[in-house]
Amino acid sequence: MEIFATAEDYTARYGAAADEARLNALLSDASAMLLSEYEAAYGVPYEKGQSDAFDRAAPAVACMLVNRVLNTPANMAGATQLSQGAGSITASVTYGSALGEMYVGKTARRLLGLDGSVRRVLRPIERGEL
Incomplete structure (x- = not known):
């Protein structure tokens, strides 16, 4: 399988990761x-x-996907908002989109050139008609 980005690529974009085995x-x-x-x-x-x-975009997008996962605090995966208080002690966590999960969104698809429709044509020889 083709690996699009290395640990060095990630480090150049986002800095060193704490756990290189997990990064790889x-x-x-x-x-x-x-x-x-x-x-x-x-x-x-x-x-x-x-x-x-x-x-062109695959190395940058691979690093972007990994950075999204690595920069989520372990106990906050899936949270989109956290509110805390001191007087009268309050806390609130809002869960929503896939924070901490690896997914390919619209921006990544656009960068990769995968955001448009693709025309597929089979020639007669490819359809087995000849």
Whole structure:
């Protein structure tokens, strides 16, 4: 499987991660997710050079996906808002979108060139008609 970003790529963009083994595992997961997105959009396995936009953006997007996971406090996964108080002790946590989860959103798809419709045409020879 193609790995789109290395620990060095991540460090150059976001600084050193505390746990390099976890970082490498997450970069591998992000790469697998990007491959799945590519295959879903184009209907064929990924090959380097087939999509210039994808090839250019894949390392940055893989690092972005991993950073989203690594920068979520362990006990706050899924939380979008936290309020605390002191007098009369109050606390409130709002859970919403996928904070702390790895997902490919609209911005990432646009960067990868996967945001538009893809035209697929099968020639007669590919359909087995010849």
